Amino acid sequence: MMKQEQYIKTIxxxxxxxxxxxxxxxxxxxxxxxxxxxxxxxxxxxxxxxGSPALVASEFNRNFPEKERKGAKxxxxxxxxxxxxxxxxxxxxxxxxxxPKNYPLGKHGVFDEKTVVDAAEKVISxxxxxxxxxxxxxxxxxxxxVMNQEKMDEARSQVGDNxxxxxxxxxxxxxxxxxxxxxxxxxxxxxxxxxxxxxxxISFNEEMELAGLYMK
Numbered sequence: 001m002m003k004q005e006q007y008i009k010t011i012x013x014x015x016x017x018x019x020x021x022x023x024x025x026x027x028x029x030x031x032x033x034x035x036x037x038x039x040x041x042x043x044x045x046x047x048x049x050x051g052s053p054a055l056v057a058s059e060f061n062r063n064f065p066e067k068e069r070k071g072a073k074x075x076x077x078x079x080x081x082x083x084x085x086x087x088x089x090x091x092x093x094x095x096x097x098x099x100p101k102n103y104p105l106g107k108h109g110v111f112d113e114k115t116v117v118d119a120a121e122k123v124i125s126x127x128x129x130x131x132x133x134x135x136x137x138x139x140x141x142x143x144x145x146v147m148n149q150e151k152m153d154e155a156r157s158q159v160g161d162n163x164x165x166x167x168x169x170x171x172x173x174x175x176x177x178x179x180x181x182x183x184x185x186x187x188x189x190x191x192x193x194x195x196x197x198x199x200x201x202i203s204f205n206e207e208m209e210l211a212g213l214y215m216k
Contacts, residue, residue, distance in 0.1 A: 198215055
């Protein structure tokens, strides 16, 4: 059994009229209910006599002018549109915050380009030497799990077999990436081998720990 306040609110929510008319009807309903109770009816009897909120609201709606009903529906659609727009805007803001943002290297005063490039070249040199102990020591906790010969041999095989000996470094591109997890320096570095050219993408966190490695 609904309480009186909830009963009236449920009816008013279903009314297809202006806000002012809704307030007026709410006052009328409350007055009618209080009058009936003062006359000896219980709230349960009053509610049973009046009918369900949906029934009461439909009776009111049938008596509203068509223009008023259409206006109320239009305002309701506008409110729904505003709510949806607000939700989408909030979602877009969250996505924007979560997605990585790219900046020039050094933008935030954390990374130095020479230091970062030198560190990337060192990583490649250690990979070529299969010095996984040194690589693991300079890696983040998540990267330590893949800094072993099995994982790295698998990664190299995806690029191709028989690279040959290292010859030289080629072009270098660097930048910063900021996401919800923090700020990273990212270096894309071309390494030339006897039989193949490999492009490394290597990232470091703010402590200059190896945080990411990709080769193609």
